[in-house]
Amino acid sequence: MKKRSNLKIMLKLSGLVRPLAGWMACAVLMGVTGFLCSIMIPVLGGYGILDAVNAGSPFTVKTVCIIVGTLALLRGILRYGEQACNHYIAFRLLALIRHKVFAALRKLCPAKLEGKDRGNLISVITSDIELLEVFYAHTISPVVIAAVMSLAMTFLIGRYHWLAGLIALCGYVTVGAAVPLMISRRSGSVGMEFRKGSGELSSFVLDSLRGLKESQQYGTGEKRLSELENKTDRLSEKQERMSSMTGRNMALTNTLILIVDFLQLGVCTWLYLDGQMGFDGLLISVIATMSSFGPVIALANLGSTLQNTFAAGNRVLDILEETPQVAGTAGKEKTVFSGAGLEKVTFGYGDELVLQDLSLQVKPGKITGIVGRSGSGKSTMLKLLMRFWDAQEGRVEISGKDIRQVNASDLREMEGYMTQETHLFHDSIAANLRIAKLSASREELEEACRKASIHDFIMTLPNGYDTEVGELGETLSGGERQRLGLARAFLHDAPLLLLDEPTSNLDSLNEAVILKSLRDQQEERSVVLVSHRASTMNIADQVYQAEELSGKRSC
Numbered sequence: 001m002k003k004r005s006n007l008k009i010m011l012k013l014s015g016l017v018r019p020l021a022g023w024m025a026c027a028v029l030m031g032v033t034g035f036l037c038s039i040m041i042p043v044l045g046g047y048g049i050l051d052a053v054n055a056g057s058p059f060t061v062k063t064v065c066i067i068v069g070t071l072a073l074l075r076g077i078l079r080y081g082e083q084a085c086n087h088y089i090a091f092r093l094l095a096l097i098r099h100k101v102f103a104a105l106r107k108l109c110p111a112k113l114e115g116k117d118r119g120n121l122i123s124v125i126t127s128d129i130e131l132l133e134v135f136y137a138h139t140i141s142p143v144v145i146a147a148v149m150s151l152a153m154t155f156l157i158g159r160y161h162w163l164a165g166l167i168a169l170c171g172y173v174t175v176g177a178a179v180p181l182m183i184s185r186r187s188g189s190v191g192m193e194f195r196k197g198s199g200e201l202s203s204f205v206l207d208s209l210r211g212l213k214e215s216q217q218y219g220t221g222e223k224r225l226s227e228l229e230n231k232t233d234r235l236s237e238k239q240e241r242m243s244s245m246t247g248r249n250m251a252l253t254n255t256l257i258l259i260v261d262f263l264q265l266g267v268c269t270w271l272y273l274d275g276q277m278g279f280d281g282l283l284i285s286v287i288a289t290m291s292s293f294g295p296v297i298a299l300a301n302l303g304s305t306l307q308n309t310f311a312a313g314n315r316v317l318d319i320l321e322e323t324p325q326v327a328g329t330a331g332k333e334k335t336v337f338s339g340a341g342l343e344k345v346t347f348g349y350g351d352e353l354v355l356q357d358l359s360l361q362v363k364p365g366k367i368t369g370i371v372g373r374s375g376s377g378k379s380t381m382l383k384l385l386m387r388f389w390d391a392q393e394g395r396v397e398i399s400g401k402d403i404r405q406v407n408a409s410d411l412r413e414m415e416g417y418m419t420q421e422t423h424l425f426h427d428s429i430a431a432n433l434r435i436a437k438l439s440a441s442r443e444e445l446e447e448a449c450r451k452a453s454i455h456d457f458i459m460t461l462p463n464g465y466d467t468e469v470g471e472l473g474e475t476l477s478g479g480e481r482q483r484l485g486l487a488r489a490f491l492h493d494a495p496l497l498l499l500d501e502p503t504s505n506l507d508s509l510n511e512a513v514i515l516k517s518l519r520d521q522q523e524e525r526s527v528v529l530v531s532h533r534a535s536t537m538n539i540a541d542q543v544y545q546a547e548e549l550s551g552k553r554s555c
């Protein structure tokens, strides 16, 4: 995780508000006016007292009562308006940030998803983004409001005597800036640790849910449960530390406000007795000081929660600013498929070298087979042809061009990729198939499913193609899921089909139907077939042995 200063996080997060600057100005304006109304109520009360004791007031008691009533009503309306604006901004921005994060993930994936623990990513996408609401609804405009109000009140009180104004200003700066900064510094990395721990807990829960059957089978449920409890306890400890900091922060803030109030009272009384300030100055300065800490208290309370918010912001910014493994290509001349290949390619994941100086050719209209022991890099070759990763050395070619010069959209159009695991969404079978071709008609779906030998099975289901598949496709067998994956690949109708173990879960009857489909369409497309099954490999026109890196034998 990249370490950024809180100021940098704040500036970057604030930068996102730009499209809603008008709304933000509205919130600040209503906030300032609202606080002015509420502070002026006791101050006007002071003018009322001055009038009642004939000590020289610009307002009569009657006028004061009318103005106070109006201000009270206005205060309610303005507070509502400010909160409505802030929350409108916050939720619009959360939607905008989610959009940005998903757009960033689209560029980062699939390489990112292969490496990163997904639970942690889910925690960033859900709770971390959610937490930024605190920043947008309760941080930006309160900071501006507190700054404007502090200056306005310093000016009002300072009109009676500069020393009274200075005391008020020192009070605002201490409570609104020094205390939150100190608390935020003292709380150190707890917020960051809490967010990290929360992400790890999500990962653990997701992992445990996925492995529920294994835990039951091998009786490791208790162990997993106790690990879960440990993690939760550690997270609760951190939360407790944060809560106790919040408590101490509030106690410190309230004590400081009392000290400033008493100091103001003492100093103004002395100034009055010394003849440097009138009775009106004493009364109004003290009342104004006592009633004007509202905006800065809002900032003081942020001190402890902000660490958590900044930690969340830091994790979100990490994703937004991460450089993708592969820079997407766009704006190049359209590429039409006419063959593919790897030319002296060397590739490794991090330090682990997987392919070295490897070459292979995928000829149009031919079925190219790749065999080899598990872990020899067969799937990796397909991923390089899909450009999920870029080769470290050598050249991956599509239609004679370097793959990095081919538009990403052309690549997705030209290639159909079936992985070893078919992911099915919690939706109908038809909708699951249509992700390969959104506009596909029912006839097209059926044709693809016939080729993948799954049509007859679908027709036995209660709602046929409209049958819902359970979450993660759990209601279907491995072979059924695999054939649906293959039907998707057929439906996509790309000229280059990359199939990773398409028949590993199938009986020989279904395998035969699928191989026949591949043979029948051979004229129209090139197929790269990775398989451990000799019966499947029999249909390949040429077979590469993964271990013989650059070696090749024809069948």
Ligand SMILES: Nc1ncnc2c1ncn2[C@@H]1O[C@H](COP(=O)(O)OP(=O)(O)OP(=O)(O)O)[C@@H](O)[C@H]1O
Pocket: 114, 115, 349, 352, 354, 372, 373, 374, 375, 376, 377, 378, 379, 380, 381
């Ligand atoms: N995203 C990844 N990050 C790090 N290492 C990886 C990643 N994907 C694969 N590997 C490693 O690269 C090597 C080649 O993996 P690959 O999946 O290409 O092998 P394979 O020949 O297709 O294996 P199998 O026949 O078992 O599917 C393996 O050692 C694997 O552990």
